[in-house]
Amino acid sequence: MVQINKDACKGCGICIAMCPVKILEFSDELNNQGVHFPEITDEEKCTKCENCMIYCPDFAVVVNKDEKWKKC
Amino acid sequence: MNKTVEHPLKKYFRGEINYTTCPGCGNGIISQSILRAIDELDINFDQYSFVSGIGCSGWIPSPSFNTDVLHVTHGRSIAFATGLKLAIPQTKVIVSAGDGDTGSIGGNHFIHAARKNIDITVICVNNQIFGMTGGQVAPTTPYNSKTTTTPYGSIERPFDLSNLAIAAGATFAARWTTYQARPLKNSIKKAIIHKGFSFIEVVSQCPVQYGKVIGMRNDPVSMLMHYKECSVNIRKSKSMSEDELKDKIIVGELVEKKNIPELTDEIKRLRREAKRK
Amino acid sequence: MKNGKNVDRKTDFIQGNIACAEGAIAAGCKFFAGYPITPASEIAHHMSKRMFEVEGTFIQTEDELAAIANVIGASWGGNKSMTATSGPGISLMLENIGLAVVTETPCVIINVQRGGPSTGSPSVAFQGDMLQPKFGSHGEYQIIALAPSSPQEMFDFTVEAFNKAEKYRTPVFILADSLIGHMRERVDFPLDDEKILEERKELKIYQGIHQKIFLDENVAPMPIFGKGLKANITGSTHKDDGFRNVSDPKIMDNAIKRLSNKILKNKDDIVSIEEEYLEDAEVAIFSYGLVYRAILETVNIARSEGLKVGSFRPTTMWPFPQEEIEELSKKVKIIIVCENNLGQMFPFVKASANGNAKVIFLPPETLGTLYNPEDILNVIKEVI
Numbered sequence: 001m002v003q004i005n006k007d008a009c010k011g012c013g014i015c016i017a018m019c020p021v022k023i024l025e026f027s028d029e030l031n032n033q034g035v036h037f038p039e040i041t042d043e044e045k046c047t048k049c050e051n052c053m054i055y056c057p058d059f060a061v062v063v064n065k066d067e068k069w070k071k072c
Numbered sequence: 073m074n075k076t077v078e079h080p081l082k083k084y085f086r087g088e089i090n091y092t093t094c095p096g097c098g099n100g101i102i103s104q105s106i107l108r109a110i111d112e113l114d115i116n117f118d119q120y121s122f123v124s125g126i127g128c129s130g131w132i133p134s135p136s137f138n139t140d141v142l143h144v145t146h147g148r149s150i151a152f153a154t155g156l157k158l159a160i161p162q163t164k165v166i167v168s169a170g171d172g173d174t175g176s177i178g179g180n181h182f183i184h185a186a187r188k189n190i191d192i193t194v195i196c197v198n199n200q201i202f203g204m205t206g207g208q209v210a211p212t213t214p215y216n217s218k219t220t221t222t223p224y225g226s227i228e229r230p231f232d233l234s235n236l237a238i239a240a241g242a243t244f245a246a247r248w249t250t251y252q253a254r255p256l257k258n259s260i261k262k263a264i265i266h267k268g269f270s271f272i273e274v275v276s277q278c279p280v281q282y283g284k285v286i287g288m289r290n291d292p293v294s295m296l297m298h299y300k301e302c303s304v305n306i307r308k309s310k311s312m313s314e315d316e317l318k319d320k321i322i323v324g325e326l327v328e329k330k331n332i333p334e335l336t337d338e339i340k341r342l343r344r345e346a347k348r349k
Numbered sequence: 350m351k352n353g354k355n356v357d358r359k360t361d362f363i364q365g366n367i368a369c370a371e372g373a374i375a376a377g378c379k380f381f382a383g384y385p386i387t388p389a390s391e392i393a394h395h396m397s398k399r400m401f402e403v404e405g406t407f408i409q410t411e412d413e414l415a416a417i418a419n420v421i422g423a424s425w426g427g428n429k430s431m432t433a434t435s436g437p438g439i440s441l442m443l444e445n446i447g448l449a450v451v452t453e454t455p456c457v458i459i460n461v462q463r464g465g466p467s468t469g470s471p472s473v474a475f476q477g478d479m480l481q482p483k484f485g486s487h488g489e490y491q492i493i494a495l496a497p498s499s500p501q502e503m504f505d506f507t508v509e510a511f512n513k514a515e516k517y518r519t520p521v522f523i524l525a526d527s528l529i530g531h532m533r534e535r536v537d538f539p540l541d542d543e544k545i546l547e548e549r550k551e552l553k554i555y556q557g558i559h560q561k562i563f564l565d566e567n568v569a570p571m572p573i574f575g576k577g578l579k580a581n582i583t584g585s586t587h588k589d590d591g592f593r594n595v596s597d598p599k600i601m602d603n604a605i606k607r608l609s610n611k612i613l614k615n616k617d618d619i620v621s622i623e624e625e626y627l628e629d630a631e632v633a634i635f636s637y638g639l640v641y642r643a644i645l646e647t648v649n650i651a652r653s654e655g656l657k658v659g660s661f662r663p664t665t666m667w668p669f670p671q672e673e674i675e676e677l678s679k680k681v682k683i684i685i686v687c688e689n690n691l692g693q694m695f696p697f698v699k700a701s702a703n704g705n706a707k708v709i710f711l712p713p714e715t716l717g718t719l720y721n722p723e724d725i726l727n728v729i730k731e732v733i
Contacts, residue, residue, distance in 0.1 A: 003077055008089070012096030012279075017293040035095070053079075054108070054253050057100025059089045064077045086558055086581070118577035123422070135581045135592055140574040142425060143583035143593075145448050148418045151410070155419030158406045159380060159426025160575040181418075184411040339406050346401035 001064045002040055002052060008060035011035030015052035015061055021045045024052060081107040084117055086138040093128065096292025098250040098276030102197055103132045105253050105274075106166070109260035120164045121156060125149035125173035127204045128278070129197035132168045147177030150185045153192045154335075161191070161336035164264055171198040171212040175231050179211075186240035186269045190335040193263040193270040196233055199278035207281035214319075217285050234273045234326055243268035243329040249275040249299035249321060259325055268334050275299060275321055359538040366391035366433075366530040368500040369459055369523065370399065372507030373431055375539065377546055378457070379405035380430035382419035384412055384438060387471035388527035389461040392433035413441040417458070421445060424454045425582065427573040429511055433459035435527075436478045437468065439485065446520055447486035448584040451608065453518035453563055453571070455549055457510045458482075460522060461530040464717055473717040474528035474639055476689040482522040483667045489605050491612035493619055494522035494667040496637040500534040506664070508539075512547040513619060517611060518568055524666060526689075528639050552578050559590040564607040566614050612668055620670050623662045624677075626652060630659030632729055633677055633706075635698050636687040637663055640713075643720040644687055650722055651729060658729055666694070671701045678702035683732050686710045687720060707732075 009031055016024040016038050023045050026036040038061075040046070053063045082089060084107050093099045110117065118140075122133035126146035134143035140163075144152045149169045157165045174182050174196045185192065201219065202208040209219040209226045212233060216225040234247045244266040246259040256274060263270035277283070277295035288294040299321065306324035309317060363371070370392050373381070381396040383389075393409065400407035406423070410416040416432045423430040434442070439460050449456055464470030465477045482494040493513050497506040506523055514521040552562060552570040555578050562569050562580065569589065572578035581591035586601045594600040612619065626648055627633060636644040641662045651658035661677055661684070663670045674697075678684065684706050686695040692710040699708040711728055713720045 001077075005076075010095035013293050014096055014101075014296065017296065054104055055101055056104075057093060057095075057097055058091060059079045059081065059100065059104065062077050062079050086579070118579070119575070121574050134583060138579055140425075140572075140578070140580045141582065142422070142574070142580070143585070144418070144421075145444055145584055148414060148445060151415040151418030152422040154408075154415075155380070155382060155422025155424075155430070156426045156574060157422075158408065158419070159423040159428045159430075163426075163575045180411050181415055184415070339401075339408075342401045343404055346398070 003062045005060045006031045006037040008058050009037035010058055014055050018051040018055045085136055094280045096279045099132055101250045101253050102274050105257040106260055109257045113261055123149045123153040123167050125169035127170035127173050129168050129170040147173050150181040154185055154190050157190055157192050165192040167194040172202045172210050175211045175233050183240035186237050186242040188335045189243055189268045189332050191267055196273045197276050198273050199276050199282050201278055201282040203278045203281040219285055237271035238327050242271045243332045244270035245327045246325045247273040248323050251296050251299040362533055362535055364531055364533050365500040365503040367395050368504040368536045369507045370395040372504035374399055376508040376511035378429045378431055380423040380428035382408045382410050382416045383432050384410055384416050386435045386438050388463055388530050389433045389435050413438040417442040417445040420456045421449050421454050424456050425574050431457035435461050435463045436465045439481055443486040449520040450490045451584055452582050455514040455518050456520050457514050458520055458522050460524050462526040472527050474526040475717050479693040491609050492667050494524050496524045496666050498638050498641045501536050504536050515549040516547040526639055555579055561589045562591055564589040566610045616668055620665045622670050622673050625660045627659035629657055630681050631657040632683045632733055633659050633661045633681045634685045634687055635661050640687050640689055647722040647725045669697050674698055674701035675703055678705035681706050684708045
C-alpha cells in the first residue's frame with residue numbers, strides 16, 4: 001500500500017515524476033499547507049519500487065510492502 | 073479501514089518529522105539516504121554523532137536526529153568533528169555541511185582533515201550556491217552564473233570538491249546527485265564503515281536560490297531530471313573526451329584507499345610509544 | 350624535598366609555560382590542540398610529549414580556529430581540554446569562544462600576551478589583551494579570566510582555571526605574558542591528596558526530548574556525547590532543552606540573562622583578590638600579572654619609608670571585582686592603577702570606585718618594560 005500523508009506534503013511533485021509507472025497525480029483538493037498533494041490513480045500497477053517513498057524530501061510517503069493491497 | 077503506518081525512518085527522529093525546507097529541497101532526499109544507510113548497517117543509533125555547519129544542510133541532523141548532534145559555527149564543522157572523534161574514537165562521527173561550509177570558509181579544515189585521514193564521514197550537500205543567505209555565488213557555482221553577488225555573471229572558476237578532497241588525501245570519496253538516491257545510500261554505508269576520511273559530495277537541488285540561477289526556479293523536478301541528464305558514471309567518463317565531459321557531473325565512487333594510517337589509530341600508537349619510553 | 354608529612358614533593362625549576370602545561374596535566378587535562386605562536390609555543394611542545402604519557406591527545410591543528418574547534422569538540426567528548434596561544438591567535442578564536450560560551454562548554458584558553466596590535470612584538474611582555482576575553486567575541490556574555498604573575502602561579506592558576514571551567518561549564522582564560530611564560534622559577538607540585546579538582550556535572554541518564562541541559566544559573570548537567578544522551582547542541586539562541594528559537598526576543602532575553610547570571614550570581618566563588626598592607630593604607634596600588642611583582646616591591650619600599658601604601662591585586666580579572674574595588678575605594682584616598690598598557694582595566698577601576706577615591710593611571714615609563722619602583726614611589730609621594 002502506498003500511504004501519502006497529505007498534510008506533510010509541500011507539493012513539490014518529485015514523487016509524481018519519479019514514479020516509473022506514472023500512477024501518481026496531483027489531487028484536485030488542497031491540503032492544509034495550501035498545496036495539491038499526490039494521489040494514486042491505479043494501485044494495481046504499483047511495482048512497489050519505493051521511489052515515491054525514498055525521493056520524498058518530507059518523508060510524506062510510505063510504501064508498506066507487508067500490507068495487503070487495497071484501495072487507500 | 074486503513075491504519076496509518078509510520079515511516080520506517082521515523083524512529084531516528086527526535087519528535088515529529090518536520091523539515092522546514094523549501095518544497096522540493098534535496099536535503100530531505102539526502103536525509104533519507106543517510107538514515108537508510110544507517111538503518112541497513114544495524115549499528116545502534118546512539119553510537120552516531122552528527123556535527124553540522126551553518127546553512128540549510130546543517131538542518132539535516134540538527135535538531136531532528138535523535139542522537140548526539142552538535143550544530144556549530146560556519147565552516148568549522150569538520151574541525152569540531154575532529155576534536156570530538158579524537159575524544160571518543162569509538163563513535164561514528166558524521167558531518168553534514170554545505171558546499172560553502174566545506175569549500176569556502178571551511179576549506180582549510182576540509183583539506184587538512186583529509187590529509188590527517190581522521191575517521192569521519194563528511195556529507196557535503198553541494199547545491200552550488202549559498203542558499204540560506206539568499207543566493208550568493210559559491211566556490212562551486214559555474215563560471216558566468218548570475219547570482220545575487222554576481223549580477224554580471226560570476227568571474228571565477230568553481231572547485232571540484234571531490235577532486236580537491238582526493239588531492240588532499242581523502243581515502244574514500246564519492247559523488248552522487250540527489251537523483252541517485254540509492255547509490256548515494258550505498259556509498260554512505262561504505263563511508264561509515266571505511267576507516268579513514270570519507271567524503272561524499274551530493275549535488276543537490278536548491279529550487280529557490282539555485283533554481284533561479286539556471287532558469288528552473290521552484291522546479292525541483294526539472295532540476296532532478298537535469299542531474300539525470302548530466303550525470304556520467306566514473307567508469308564511463310574515463311573513455312570520454314574533455315569536450316564530451318564539459319558540463320557533465322561525474323558520479324560514482326571515486327577513490328577508496330585502505331591501510332593508510334588513520335589519525336585516532338596514530339594517537340593510540342603514540343600513547344603506546346610514550347608508555348614504553 | 351620533604352614536607353611536613355615526610356613525603357617527597359616534586360619540585361622543579363621551570364619556565365612559566367612549562368609550569369602551565371604541567372598544571373593542566375595535574376588538573377586532568379586529556380586534550381590539547383594548538384597552533385605554533387610566539388611566545389606560547391613551549392606549551393604546545395611540552396604537551397606534544399606529555400599528553401601521550403598520560404593517555405591523552407595532542408594535535409597540532411591547521412590554524413587557531415581549528416584549535417579551539419577541536420578543543421570544544423573534545424570537551425563534548427568528555428575530555429578536559431585546552432589550547433594555548435597569544436593575542437593574534439585569540440583574535441582568530443573569538444567566534445568559536447563565543448560558541449563555547451553559549452553551548453556552555455568547559456575549556457581552558459591560555460593567552461601568553463605579546464606586544465600588539467597585529468603581528469606586533471612577539472617576545473615583548475605586554476598586557477594588551479585584558480579586555481579581549483570579555484569583549485572580544487560578539488554578543489553579550491560573561492567570562493572568567495585569571496592573571497598569574499609567576500611560574501608557580503602559572504601552574505596553580507591553570508589548575509584553578511580547569512576547576513572553574515568544569516564547575517561552571519564555561520571557557521576560562523589564563524592571561525599571562527611572554528615574560529611570565531619564559532621566566533624560570535621554582536615550582537612546587539601538589540601532592541595527590543593536596544589536589545582539589547572539580548569534575549563537570551554530567552547528565553547521567555537520557556531524560557527525554559526536553560531534558561534541561563542549558564541555562565541553569567546553578568549549572569545544568571552536561572550531556573557528554575557517545576553515551577546515548579541524545580544531546581541537542583547548537584550555537585543558535587536556544588531554550589534550556591537546546592532547541593533553537595531565533596525569532597522570539599523573550600527566548601533570547603532569557604538565554605542571555607541566565608547565561609550571564611550563571612557567572613555573576615556565583616561571583617563569591619569565582620572572584621578572587623589579594624590585598625596586602627591595606628588595613629591602614631591611604632594609597633592602594635591596583636595591579637595584576639607581571640606588574641604585581643614590581644608593585645609588591647614598591648609597597649615594601651614605601652612602607653619602609655613610612656608611607657601608608659598597600660597593594661590590591663585581582664587574580665581574577667573577569668568577572669571584574671567591582672564590589673571589592675568599591676569597598677577599597679571607601680577605605681583609601683587614592684587608587685593608582687599600574688598596568689602595562691594604556692589603561693585597559695583603569696576605566697573599570699575608576700567606575701567601580703564610584704567617586705569614593707581618586708583613581709589615577711600610571712603606565713610604565715616605556716610600554717612593554719618593567720616598572721621602576723622609584724617612578725611609582727615618586728608619584729605616590731606627590732599624591733599622598
